[in-house]
Amino acid sequence: MSTGPKEYGIETRAIHAGARPDSETGARNTPIYQTTSYVFDDVDHAADLFNLQTFGFIYSRLTNPTVAVLEERIANLEGGRAGVCCASGHSAQFLAFFSIMEPGDRFLASRNLYGGSITQFGSSFKRLGWHVDFVDATDLEAVKAAIRPEHKALFIEPLANPGGVVLDTQRLADIAHENNMPLIVDNTLATPILFRPFEHGADIITHSTTKFLGGHGTSMGGAIVESGKFDWAKAGKYPTLTDPDPAYHGLSFFETFGDFGFSMKTRCVGLRDFGPAMSPTNAFNTITGMETLHIRMERHVENALKVATYLENHPAVAWVSYAGLKSSPYYDLAQKYLPRGAGSVFTFGVKGGYEAGVKVVESVNLISHLANIGDTRSLIIHPASTTHRQLNEDQQIAAGAGPDVLRLSIGLETADDIIRDLDEAFLFT
Amino acid sequence: MSSLLYDDRFLSDVLKSVKVIAMVGASAKWNRPSNFAMKYLQGKGYRVIPVNPGLAGGEILGETVYENLASIPFGYQMVDIFRNSTAAGEISDEAIALKDEKKIEVVWMQLGVQHNEAAQRAEEAGLKVVMDRCPKIEYGRLFGELSWAGINSGIITSKRLKR
Numbered sequence: 140m141s142t143g144p145k146e147y148g149i150e151t152r153a154i155h156a157g158a159r160p161d162s163e164t165g166a167r168n169t170p171i172y173q174t175t176s177y178v179f180d181d182v183d184h185a186a187d188l189f190n191l192q193t194f195g196f197i198y199s200r201l202t203n204p205t206v207a208v209l210e211e212r213i214a215n216l217e218g219g220r221a222g223v224c225c226a227s228g229h230s231a232q233f234l235a236f237f238s239i240m241e242p243g244d245r246f247l248a249s250r251n252l253y254g255g256s257i258t259q260f261g262s263s264f265k266r267l268g269w270h271v272d273f274v275d276a277t278d279l280e281a282v283k284a285a286i287r288p289e290h291k292a293l294f295i296e297p298l299a300n301p302g303g304v305v306l307d308t309q310r311l312a313d314i315a316h317e318n319n320m321p322l323i324v325d326n327t328l329a330t331p332i333l334f335r336p337f338e339h340g341a342d343i344i345t346h347s348t349t350k351f352l353g354g355h356g357t358s359m360g361g362a363i364v365e366s367g368k369f370d371w372a373k374a375g376k377y378p379t380l381t382d383p384d385p386a387y388h389g390l391s392f393f394e395t396f397g398d399f400g401f402s403m404k405t406r407c408v409g410l411r412d413f414g415p416a417m418s419p420t421n422a423f424n425t426i427t428g429m430e431t432l433h434i435r436m437e438r439h440v441e442n443a444l445k446v447a448t449y450l451e452n453h454p455a456v457a458w459v460s461y462a463g464l465k466s467s468p469y470y471d472l473a474q475k476y477l478p479r480g481a482g483s484v485f486t487f488g489v490k491g492g493y494e495a496g497v498k499v500v501e502s503v504n505l506i507s508h509l510a511n512i513g514d515t516r517s518l519i520i521h522p523a524s525t526t527h528r529q530l531n532e533d534q535q536i537a538a539g540a541g542p543d544v545l546r547l548s549i550g551l552e553t554a555d556d557i558i559r560d561l562d563e564a565f566l567f568t
Numbered sequence: 569m570s571s572l573l574y575d576d577r578f579l580s581d582v583l584k585s586v587k588v589i590a591m592v593g594a595s596a597k598w599n600r601p602s603n604f605a606m607k608y609l610q611g612k613g614y615r616v617i618p619v620n621p622g623l624a625g626g627e628i629l630g631e632t633v634y635e636n637l638a639s640i641p642f643g644y645q646m647v648d649i650f651r652n653s654t655a656a657g658e659i660s661d662e663a664i665a666l667k668d669e670k671k672i673e674v675v676w677m678q679l680g681v682q683h684n685e686a687a688q689r690a691e692e693a694g695l696k697v698v699m700d701r702c703p704k705i706e707y708g709r710l711f712g713e714l715s716w717a718g719i720n721s722g723i724i725t726s727k728r729l730k731r
Contacts, residue, residue: 147724155724157715162729184611192604193611194713202716210718221719388599395601397679397702406717557604 149216149332150433157211158426169415171423172204178428184553191407201411205419206333209426213352213362215346216331216429220367221402223410224360224422229259229329231417233393235323235345236407236411239291239377242268249276250537255298256325257538260294262529276306279314287319291376292343293320297336298328298477300512301522301540301546303460303485306475312340316481319374321490322390327351327513328482331383332436339476342369343401350513353426354435358421363405368400386412434553435515440480442517442557443549449558455495455565460539461485477533483549484512486522491560492543495568496521499545502564505556512548517557520546572682572700580710582674582696583703586645587615590637592620592659593650595707596628600648603628605704612707620731637662637670646674648703653683660686664693678702 147155158169164514173288177196179185187193196202206224214222236246247364251271257558260271274285276295286293292317297308315322323534326334336344346352348360371393372376380400383389386408393400412414440463447461459466462473463481473481489495499519500508506517510525520526522540535541549557589609594616595602606616608628617640618628624635634640635658637647647663649656658682660675667673675690677683677699687697698706708714709721712729 151724155726156720159712159723159725160728162712163726167726182605185612187607190598192607196716202717202718207716207718211715211720214718215718215722219720221717223718370695382600390599395604397705399717402718 148454152215153212153332153429153432156215156217157208169205169208169423169426171419172199173419174203175199175258175421175469191387191395191403197490199419200414200416203416203419203422205426206422209348209360209417209422210362211431212255212426213331213348214364215345217364218325218331218335218337218362218366219344220400222362222364223347223402223405224362224417225410226411226415226417227359228325228345228361229255230413231345231347231363232259232325234257234409234413234415235343235363236264236269237294237323237409238401239379240267240269241379242498243270244268244291245272245287245289247269247272247274247282247287247290248294248297249299250274250534251276251304251306251539252294252296252325254522254535254538255439256296257527257534258529260365265417269289276311279307279310282311285484286314288318290318290320292323293324294325296325296328297334298462298482299524299539300328300484301398301486301544303462303467303469303481304539305472305476305481306338307472308336308341309519312342315342316340319376321369323388324526326345328484329477330432330436332433332519333440333477333482337366337368348425349511351436351439352429352432352513353421353425353522354432354513354515355424356511356514356516358424358428360417360421360425361415365399365401367552369401371401384408436480436553441550442551442554443483443485443547444480445554446547446549446557446561447485447487450561453562453565455489457488457490457543459485461487469471484546486539486546488543489565489568491568493523496543496545497524498567499561499564502567503560504563505560506547512546514536514548515551517550517552518548519558522546570729574698574701576710578696579698579701582646582676582698583707583710586674588617588642588644588647589614589646589648590617590619590634590640590644591648592619592637594620594628594633595650596623596626596633597618601702602632605648605650605702608704609707616648637666640670643671646676646703647672649675649677649681651681653677653681655681656681658692659688660697664690664695667693667695674698676701676703679705704725
C-alpha cells in the first residue's frame with residue numbers, strides 16, 4: 140500500500156490551497172474571472188455539463204474559477220471534503236438546511252447564536268415549513284431531553300456570537316450522531332486557525348466569510364463545507380440526498396457523488412434554484428485576506444486578551460464575558476478546544492446599565508460603531524438595540540445580548556490605543 | 569473519505585498509463601453512476617469496454633457489451649469493478665487469470681468497494697490495485713477539474729498544471 144498525500148501546515152495551506160498557477164497563462168496569483176458564462180465545446184459537452192456527467196463551467200451562478208479557489212481553500216483549511224461559497228453567511232445557512240430539509244421538518248439549534256440567525260431560523264424558515272427548536276446547548280442533558288426523532292440536524296456556534304460562550308463540540312457531535320443526525324457548526328468566530336470542528340465530530344461547517352476569513356470588512360460572502368464522513372443513507376431520513384432528485388432527472392446525489400454529494404446538491408440545486416452566488420471579485424478579496432489569516436488571528440486574540448484583561452480590572456465595568464479570561468465559566472472548554480485563543484469577539488457590561496452602555500458606544504473615537512465583526516478595525520455595538528433588536532428581552536438575555544451588553548470585535552490596531560479609546564469613553568459614563 | 573491512502577503520483581501514473589478500461593457492472597441507464605463514469609472517461613480519451621452479462625451483445629455509449637472479462641476479444645490495461653465487494657473478489661481473480669492474455673496491469677475497485685484478500689492476490693500476481701476510489705473522481709481531482717466544483721484536491725504546488 141502506498142503512502143498518503145503530503146501534509147502541509149495550515150499556514151502553508153492558507154496561502155496555497157486551491158490556487159496553483161493558471162494552466163494557460165502561468166499567472167501566479169488567482170485571476171479574477173469576471174465572467175457570467177463559459178463557452179461549450181459542442182452540444183454534447185453542454186448536455187454533459189447540464190447533466191453533471193462532467194466537471195466544468197456553465198454559468199457563474201453555479202461555479203466560477205475564482206470562487207472555486209476560495210471554496211477549495213476553505214474546505215482544505217477545515218480539513219473537509221468539499222466547499223460551496225455563496226453570497227453571505229446567512230445564505231450559507233439557508234443553503235445548508237435546504238439540502239436536508241423538507242416542509243414540515245424540524246431541527247434543533249443552540250439558543251446562543253447570532254441574533255440574525257435566531258430570526259432567520261425562528262421566523263423566516265418557519266414560512267418554508269422548517270421548524271426550529273432552540274435549546275441551551277451548554278447543558279448537555281437539556282440537549283438530550285430536547286431531541287425528537289424527527290430532528291434533521293443539530294446546529295451550534297461552538298464559539299458563540301456575541302457572548303463568549305464555548306460549547307462542548309465533541310459531546311454535542313456524539314449526541315447528534317446517537318440520534319442519526321449531523322452536527323452543523325458555524326465556525327465564523329473561530330476560523331479554522333483557532334478551531335477545526337471536523338476534528339471534533341462536526342459534519343457540516345458554515346461560515347460568514349465576510350468576517351475574519353476576508354478579514355478587512357470589504358466583501359460579503361458565505362461558505363458551506365462538508366466533512367464527507369456523514370452517512371446520509373444509513374441515517375435513513377435524508378431523502379433529499381438519497382432519493383432520485385426530480386430536479387435532476389432522477390439522479391441520486393449521495394449515490395452518484397458519495398462523500399461530496401451534499402455539496403453537489405447544495406450547489407446544483409440550492410445555488411442553482413435560489414441564486415445567492417458569490418461574486419468573483421468578492422472571492423478574490425477573500426482569497427487575498429485568507430493568505431494572512433493565520434497571522435491576523437494570532438494578533439486578534441493577543442489584542443482581545445489584552446483588552447479583556449484591561450476591562451476586567453476597570454472600575455466602570457460590571458462584567459466581561461471572554462472565554463480567554465480565567466474568570467469565564469467557559470475558560471476550561473476554551474483551553475480544550477481553542478488553545479490558540481478564544482477569538483476576538485466578546486461582550487462586557489458597564490455599570491449603569493443601558494444608559495451607560497449607549498454612552499460608551501457613542502463616545503469612542505477610534506473604535507467604529509457598526510454592525511460587523513472580524514475586521515482589521517476594532518468595532519463596537521450595542522446588540523440589544525441593533526443586531527439582536529428583533530428578539531424580545533427574554534430571547535436577548537438567553538442569547539447573551541441583554542440590555543446592558545456591549546459587543547466588541549477587537550481589531551489589529553495598537554492594543555494600547557484600543558484600551559486608551561475605551562478608557563476615555565468611560566469618562567463619560 | 570476512505571481510510572485507504574494512495575500516493576497522488578501512483579494514481580496519476582495509473583491514469584496516465586492505461587488506455588483501454590474494461591468496466592464490469594456498466595449500466596445502460598444514463599443517470600446511473602457507472603454510466604456517468606464511463607461517459608466521462610470516454611471524454612478524456614479512454615476507451616471503455618462495458619461488461620455486463622445481462623446486457624451482453626447490446627451497446628452502451630457506442631461500445632459493445634461483453635458477458636465477462638474473458639469474452640472481450642482484445643487487450644485492455646485496467647479492470648474497473650462497479651460491483652459490490654463480494655463480487656469484486658471473483659472479478660479480481662478473473663483479472664489475475666487473464667492478465668497475460670489481455671495485458672492487464674491494474675485492478676481498480678470503485679468507491680465503497682474493497683476486498684483486501686483479493687487485492688493482496690492481485691498485487692502478488694504483479695497487478696497494481698486501487699480500492700474504494702472512482703477513476704472519474706480521481707482523474708478530476710488530479711487533473712484540476714474536481715477543484716472547479718470546490719472539492720478539496722489536497723494538492724499544493726507552485727507548478728502549472730500539465731495534462
